[in-house]
Amino acid sequence: MALSQTLYNTFFRSNATMLGLVFGTAFGGSLLFNGTSDRIWDSINQGRQWKDIKHKYVDAAEE
Amino acid sequence: MLARSCARATRSSGPIRSLLQKATSRASSTSASEPSKAGNVVGNILATSGATLVGVGAVAWYYNQYGPRALAMTPAEEGLHATAYPWEHEKLFKTFDHQALRRGFQVYQEVCAACHSLSRIPYRSLVGTIMTVDEAKTLAEENEYDSEPNDEGDIEKRPGKLADYLPDPYKNDEAARAANQGALPPDLSLIVKGRHGGCNYIFSLLTGYPEEPPPGAAVPEGLNFNPYFPGTGIAMARVLYDGLVEYEDGTPATSSQMAKDVVEFLNWAAEPEMDQRKRMGWEVMAIGSALMLLSVWVKRYKWVGIKTRKLVYNPPVGPRSRTPRGA
Numbered sequence: 001m002a003l004s005q006t007l008y009n010t011f012f013r014s015n016a017t018m019l020g021l022v023f024g025t026a027f028g029g030s031l032l033f034n035g036t037s038d039r040i041w042d043s044i045n046q047g048r049q050w051k052d053i054k055h056k057y058v059d060a061a062e063e
Numbered sequence: 064m065l066a067r068s069c070a071r072a073t074r075s076s077g078p079i080r081s082l083l084q085k086a087t088s089r090a091s092s093t094s095a096s097e098p099s100k101a102g103n104v105v106g107n108i109l110a111t112s113g114a115t116l117v118g119v120g121a122v123a124w125y126y127n128q129y130g131p132r133a134l135a136m137t138p139a140e141e142g143l144h145a146t147a148y149p150w151e152h153e154k155l156f157k158t159f160d161h162q163a164l165r166r167g168f169q170v171y172q173e174v175c176a177a178c179h180s181l182s183r184i185p186y187r188s189l190v191g192t193i194m195t196v197d198e199a200k201t202l203a204e205e206n207e208y209d210s211e212p213n214d215e216g217d218i219e220k221r222p223g224k225l226a227d228y229l230p231d232p233y234k235n236d237e238a239a240r241a242a243n244q245g246a247l248p249p250d251l252s253l254i255v256k257g258r259h260g261g262c263n264y265i266f267s268l269l270t271g272y273p274e275e276p277p278p279g280a281a282v283p284e285g286l287n288f289n290p291y292f293p294g295t296g297i298a299m300a301r302v303l304y305d306g307l308v309e310y311e312d313g314t315p316a317t318s319s320q321m322a323k324d325v326v327e328f329l330n331w332a333a334e335p336e337m338d339q340r341k342r343m344g345w346e347v348m349a350i351g352s353a354l355m356l357l358s359v360w361v362k363r364y365k366w367v368g369i370k371t372r373k374l375v376y377n378p379p380v381g382p383r384s385r386t387p388r389g390a
Contacts, residue, residue: 037346041156049338050161050192057195 142293145263158338167328170321173308180231183252187225206230244285246298255333262326267291269322272301
C-alpha cells in the first residue's frame with residue numbers, strides 16, 4: 001500500500017510528471033533497445049560487415 | 064475408377080445370378096410356359112455385361128486419352144534442378160560478407176563485365192559496402208559519360224562521377240546480340256531475383272559446365288552444353304577457371320570460390336537493402352512479440368471476470384402457476 005501510494009504520489013499525481021515519465025521512458029527505452037540490438041547484431045555478424053573490413057582499405061589509401 | 068466399376072459389375076451380377084437360378088429351378092419344376100422368361104433373363108445378363116464392358120472400356124479409353132499428364136516441357140527443357148547450398152548470407156540474421164562482395168565485384172569487373180551489364184548499380188552504392196569513396200571515385204573516372212549539351216548543342220564526354228551508373232559493355236541490345244552470335248547477355252542487376260533457384264541456380268550454372276557434352280546430347284552450333292540451363296544449350300561458354308583472377312586479399316581463386324563470390328555480389332546487386340531489412344526485421348519481431356505478450360496479458364486481465372463468473376439459476380419457490388402451457 002505504501003509503495004503504490006509513493007508511486008502514485010511521485011509519478012502519476014500530476015499530469016506533467018506522468019507525461020514526462022512517458023516521454024522520458026520512450027526516449028531512454030528506444031536508446032537502450034537500439035543499442036542492445038545493434039550490439040547483438042554486430043556480434044552475430046562479426047567480421048562480415050563493411051565497417052569490420054573498412055580499416056584495411058581506408059588505412060591503405062591514406063598511407 | 065476401374066476397380067470401382069468392376070466391383071459394381073460383380074455386385075450387380077449377384078441378384079441376376081440368383082434370379083437366374085430361381086428361374087431355372089422354377090422352369091424345371093413347373094410347366095413349360097416359362098422358357099420365354101428364361102430367355103428374358105439371359106438377355107438381361109447380356110445387356111448388363113455389355114453395359115459393364117462399355118463402361119469399363121469408356122473409362123479405359125478416357126484414361127488412355129486424358130489420364131497420363133501431357134507435359135510440353137521435357138526435363139532437358141526444364142533444366143537440371145540446382146543443388147541447394149547453405150548460403151551463409153541467406154540465413155535469417157546474417158548480413159552479406161562484405162569481403163566476399165568485394166571479391167565478387169572484382170570477378171564481375173574482370174570476367175562478367177566483358178559481356179554483361181549491371182545497369183542498375185551506380186558507383187555511389189558501391190561506397191560503404193564494397194569500396195571506399197576514393198576508390199569508387201577513381202573507378203568512376205575511368206569511364207566517360209555524356210555531359211550536358213554545350214552552347215553549340217554538342218554533347219561532350221566527361222569523366223564519370225559517383226552518381227553515374229556502371230557502364231554497359233555494349234551500346235544497345237542489338238550490338239550485344241551482334242557480338243554474341245545473336246544471344247543477348249542478360250543484365251545482371253536483378254538476375255538473382257529473376258531466375259528460379261536464385262543463388263543456387265547461378266552458382267550451379269557457373270560451375271556446372273561438363274568437360275564435354277554427354278553422349279546423345281544435341282548441342283547446336285555456337286552453343287555450349289550446361290545441364291542447369293533450361294534447354295541445356297547456352298550461348299555463354301564456361302568462363303570461370305581456377306586462378307582466373309588474383310584476389311587482393313589472398314583468397315585462392317578457385318573456380319567455385321569465384322562463382323560463390325560473384326553470386327553473393329549479384330545477390331547484393333539485386334537486394335542491396337537486405338542487411339538493413341533483416342536487421343529491422345528482427346527488431347520488429349522483438350517488439351512485436353513483446354506487444355503480443357502484453358496484449359495476451361491484457362486480454363486475460365479483461366476477460367477474467369467473464370471467464371470465472373458463475374450463473375446460478377434459482378427456481379422460483381411458491382405455488383405453481385395453473386395456466387397451461389402455450390395458453
